[in-house]
Amino acid sequence: MNGGCKVCVTGGSGYIGSWLIKKLLAKGHTVHATLRDLKNESKVELLKKLPQSEDKLVLFEADIYNPKDFHPAIQGCQFVFHVATPLIHQPSASSSSQYEDTVEASIEGYRSIALSCLRSGTVKRLIYTASVVAASPLKQDGSGFKDQIDETCWTPLNHSCEYLYLEPFYKDYTYSKTLTEKHALSHGNDENGGGLEVVTLACGLVGGDTLQSFTPSSGAVFIAQIMQNEKAYTSLKFLQELLGKIPLVHIDDVCEAHIFCMESTSISGRFLCASSYISLQEMANLYALHYPEFNVKQEYEDGLKKDIKWASTKLCDRGFVYRYDAKMILDDCIKCARRMGDL
Numbered sequence: 001m002n003g004g005c006k007v008c009v010t011g012g013s014g015y016i017g018s019w020l021i022k023k024l025l026a027k028g029h030t031v032h033a034t035l036r037d038l039k040n041e042s043k044v045e046l047l048k049k050l051p052q053s054e055d056k057l058v059l060f061e062a063d064i065y066n067p068k069d070f071h072p073a074i075q076g077c078q079f080v081f082h083v084a085t086p087l088i089h090q091p092s093a094s095s096s097s098q099y100e101d102t103v104e105a106s107i108e109g110y111r112s113i114a115l116s117c118l119r120s121g122t123v124k125r126l127i128y129t130a131s132v133v134a135a136s137p138l139k140q141d142g143s144g145f146k147d148q149i150d151e152t153c154w155t156p157l158n159h160s161c162e163y164l165y166l167e168p169f170y171k172d173y174t175y176s177k178t179l180t181e182k183h184a185l186s187h188g189n190d191e192n193g194g195g196l197e198v199v200t201l202a203c204g205l206v207g208g209d210t211l212q213s214f215t216p217s218s219g220a221v222f223i224a225q226i227m228q229n230e231k232a233y234t235s236l237k238f239l240q241e242l243l244g245k246i247p248l249v250h251i252d253d254v255c256e257a258h259i260f261c262m263e264s265t266s267i268s269g270r271f272l273c274a275s276s277y278i279s280l281q282e283m284a285n286l287y288a289l290h291y292p293e294f295n296v297k298q299e300y301e302d303g304l305k306k307d308i309k310w311a312s313t314k315l316c317d318r319g320f321v322y323r324y325d326a327k328m329i330l331d332d333c334i335k336c337a338r339r340m341g342d343l
């Protein structure tokens, strides 16, 4: 598979989508990328200036609230990376969509994309960018945490985690990522699956550099402890409350993992994707040790009481190797924030 494949990436101008496209083009693949608005010059330019884009990149306009939009982009492709996700409930003016919220939009968007894959007759595998927010080790009965976190963990969508209900966004995002991933896995291999292989990659908090001209929102969460950014810091606390500690992964490893799933001869099912699993306190300690120039927020919210083990090995068992540990991810987040003028 040295180049020569035709692949579709939804959410092509986002943080993960754009980095993934850069890597796919560098490997010689032809990429059909979808964006919500082809008139948005900064998003289009971001992709058009990538090496090989002139010959190998085709842009399509597609909105999850009009999921049939994705159909032309998927035609003729062998692999589809469904990276886009509706973060805010925002049916476009032209949309006739009746979706109630981002949860319904996300599930219906996935369903329609999977159908387009099946009908194309060419798509072999659909790779969905899932999130660890769907893989909490909280017990379903609300009696605390399990001893370890791995692919068998599913976030209990009840009141086991009070933090989930603190902000509507946390609840909506967690429900949308959890229910969409469950839908993807339950329909991937049944009679409607029609031979389509479905992979879900539940990624940890993604950090590192970016192709975008601003610090991505997950990058801002990484540096919340040194930016004294309350909103982003609350997101870090939310992740720790939900997941016991915080799974971290570098943007380059995330995209390599997506490509690894594409290049495997046959692969399906759920994979957690994170190279480190550390508490707020351990993160603050790393900053304090390596970046003494910053005033690190010292508020630990009980992190170390939860001694949960990271027990996901599925991706590495298949041969995937992470190249970035926690310190390297934080270093690249700091470099990126400095380059953007945020630090």
Ligand SMILES: NC(=O)c1ccc[n+]([C@@H]2O[C@H](COP(=O)([O-])OP(=O)(O)OC[C@H]3O[C@@H](n4cnc5c(N)ncnc54)[C@H](OP(=O)(O)O)[C@@H]3O)[C@@H](O)[C@H]2O)c1
Pocket: 010, 011, 012, 013, 014, 015, 016, 017, 034, 035, 036, 037, 043, 062, 063, 064, 065, 082, 083, 084, 085, 086, 087, 088, 129, 130, 131, 132, 177, 202, 203, 204, 205, 206, 207, 216, 218
């Ligand atoms: N960053 C993380 O820490 C992290 C961790 C785990 C999982 N993930 C997952 O990774 C994926 C990408 O996230 P990201 O960090 O790259 O975020 P991002 O930069 O905000 O990208 C989100 C993408 O979704 C697209 N999108 C939003 N609403 C849409 C709609 N209604 N229709 C079509 N596309 C829509 C956006 O498209 P436009 O640019 O055209 O508006 C954008 O490309 C998401 O599925 C997210 O859940 C991210």
